Amino acid sequence: xxxxxxxxxxxxxxxxxxxxxxxxxxxxxxxxxxxxxxxxxxxxxxxxxxxxxxxxxxxxxxxxxxxxxxxxxxxxxxxxxxxxxxxxxxxxxxxxxxxxxxxxxxxxxxxxxxxxxxxxxxxxxxxxx
Amino acid sequence: xxxxxxxxxxxxxxxxxxxxxxxxxxxxxxxxxxxxxxxxxxxxxxxxxxxxxxxxxxxxxxxxxxxxxxxxxxxxxxxxxxxxxxxxxxxxxxxxxxxxxxxxxxxxxxxxxxxxxxxxxxxxxxxxxxxxxxxxxxxxxxxxxxxxxxxxxxxxxxxxxxxxxxxxxxxxxxxxxxxxxxxxxxxxxxxxxxxxxxxxxxxxxxxxxxxxxxxxxxxxxxxx
Numbered sequence: 001x002x003x004x005x006x007x008x009x010x011x012x013x014x015x016x017x018x019x020x021x022x023x024x025x026x027x028x029x030x031x032x033x034x035x036x037x038x039x040x041x042x043x044x045x046x047x048x049x050x051x052x053x054x055x056x057x058x059x060x061x062x063x064x065x066x067x068x069x070x071x072x073x074x075x076x077x078x079x080x081x082x083x084x085x086x087x088x089x090x091x092x093x094x095x096x097x098x099x100x101x102x103x104x105x106x107x108x109x110x111x112x113x114x115x116x117x118x119x120x121x122x123x124x125x126x127x128x129x
Numbered sequence: 130x131x132x133x134x135x136x137x138x139x140x141x142x143x144x145x146x147x148x149x150x151x152x153x154x155x156x157x158x159x160x161x162x163x164x165x166x167x168x169x170x171x172x173x174x175x176x177x178x179x180x181x182x183x184x185x186x187x188x189x190x191x192x193x194x195x196x197x198x199x200x201x202x203x204x205x206x207x208x209x210x211x212x213x214x215x216x217x218x219x220x221x222x223x224x225x226x227x228x229x230x231x232x233x234x235x236x237x238x239x240x241x242x243x244x245x246x247x248x249x250x251x252x253x254x255x256x257x258x259x260x261x262x263x264x265x266x267x268x269x270x271x272x273x274x275x276x277x278x279x280x281x282x283x284x285x286x287x288x289x290x291x292x293x294x295x296x297x298x299x300x301x302x303x304x305x306x307x308x309x310x311x312x313x314x315x316x317x318x319x320x321x322x323x324x325x326x327x328x329x330x331x332x333x334x335x336x337x338x339x340x341x342x343x344x345x346x347x348x349x350x351x352x353x
Contacts, residue, residue, distance in 0.1 A: 094157075094197055094204075111197050111204060114157070118195055123168045126161060127254050 011081060015119050016074035023112055027070045030109050033102045034059055040106060043099040046091065056091050058098035058106045065113030081122055088113040089124035131159040131223045132257045133166060133243040138177050141219060144240045145189070148216040151178070153242065154208065154230060155195030156222035163257055165243050166221035168195040174221065174242060199226025205233060212237055265334040271323045273314035278331070280307035286328040 020027065040058040041047050047056035054060055065084045069076060076084075088110050096107040117123060145151050153171050161167030171193035182189050194211055197204045199222035212218060212234050220227040221242035231239035247259035264278050268286060278284045282300040289308035292299035298306050315321050342350045 096201070096203075108203070114197055115207065118168055121168075123157070123195070124161070125169060126167070127164055127169075 011076065011078055011120055013074050016069065016076070016116050019112070019116050019119060020070055020074050024070075026105070026108065027066055027112065030062060030104045030106075031067050031070065033104050034063065034100075035102065037101070040098050040100050043097060045095070045097070046093065055087070058092075058100075058110075061087055061092050062104075062106055062109035062113065066109050066116065069113070069116055081117060081120060084113060085117045085122040085124070088117060130162055130248070130251075131225075131245060132163045132247045132249045132259070133160050133221075133223055133245045135165055135170065135174070135221070135243050136241065138181050141174075141178065141240070141242055142181055145178075145217060145219065148238070149188075150190045150215045150217075151192070152212060152215040152218045153178075153191065153193040154199065154218050154220045154222070155193065156199040156220075156226050157195055157197040158200065158222070158226075160222055160226075160243065162251070164255055166223075168193075170221055171195050174219070199223075199229055202229075202233075205230065208234075263335055264331060265339060266331055268328050271326050271328065272311045273318060273320075273323070275307060275311045275314060277307050277311065280305070280310070284331075286331055 036059065038057060038059065041052070041054075044056060044058050047053065047058075050056050065088045068080075068084070092110050094107060094110065094114075098106045100106055114123075153174050155161070155168050155171035156166050157168070160170075164170065175191050175193045178189070178191055192215070194208065196207060199205055199220060208230070215237065217238040217240060218230060218234065219240050219242040220230050222230070223243070224241070224245040227239060227241050247257070248261040248263060249257045249259045252258055259279055261276060262278050262284075269276060277286060277288060281288060281290075282298050282304060283290055285308075288311070289306060293306045293309060294302070296306060296309055298304040312321070312324060315323055
């Protein structure tokens with residue numbers, strides 16, 4: 001079990017790798033199937049209300065979080081993971097309304113990105129300005 | 130959003146006394162925003178319970194895990210592989226999340242770690258105020274955006290009641306008379322005639338479980 005913990009800045013690569021391994025099929029499928037068509041973009045209300053900022057595109061959010069983690073085999077620095085935390089927690093509200101014409105389950109992939117962050121004690125803190 | 134408040138530690142301790150392996154399940158939704166049931170609060174509750182049990186030399190295995198939202202079946206799935214290791218779950222999600230977990234894991238006692246208080250607004254960090262009781266019969270159009278169900282002690286649809294004590298409610302000087310607020314705002318908006326529009330009696334639909342089927346989804350969920 002990957003307990004939600006606070007690692008005080010240290011990255012536990014093994015835990016990340018075990019989450020990646022457990023969900024390898026789903027991540028690989030998402031990465032392979034994404035044609036970068038950007039059709040998912042308009043289904044995201046945050047993208048639409050943030051002046052079409054590409055960092056709010058659903059595909060961008062999963063490719064630059066769980067996608068990047070997968071490609072780097074879980075070997076990321078604390079700084080890189082903090083950036084991913086900001087991406088998956090602040091640029092997405094997980095409304096699960098994003099749509100992929102190829103059927104990629106984008107919310108699940110973003111959830112996986114969040115799961116990795118949570119496993120390293122990184123999450124959105126609502127009592128910080 | 131939904132607002133909740135952590136239960137006192139002795140109350141939780143009381144629930145879990147007979148269990149050895151305890152899982153605290155957090156929720157990344159509304160209760161994270163109101164600082165009652167997110168990952169940070171999971172960690173705090175874990176520490177507090179460990180401390181409380183250490184005082185009585187009671188050994189318990191307490192772990193924490195936070196999912197993104199306990200009110201969504203897809204998002205609690207990841208708990209399936211974890212919960213089997215525990216004797217009970219303390220959920221610190223809202224009442225809906227707690228019941229959702231209890232339905233998914235009927236063999237494991239799911240216990241509340243928070244009191245769900247209200248649907249409210251954020252006045253500041255850690256400061257929230259109730260605004261809605263989800264009655265299902267919104268009359269805000271006629272009441273200048275002030276909810277008589279939430280803010281009037283009697284919850285009356287057609288007011289005021291006659292018990293107004295100056296500017297306050299007869300229940301307490303600390304409570305504004307909701308209907309005076311409604312009157313003043315309607316007057317300011319030059320539509321005082323709305324206060325005279327009699328609203329049909331409330332059906333109190335929120336006293337039974339309701340199912341919400343959105344417009345356009347009737348064919349999918351309602352049998353003809």
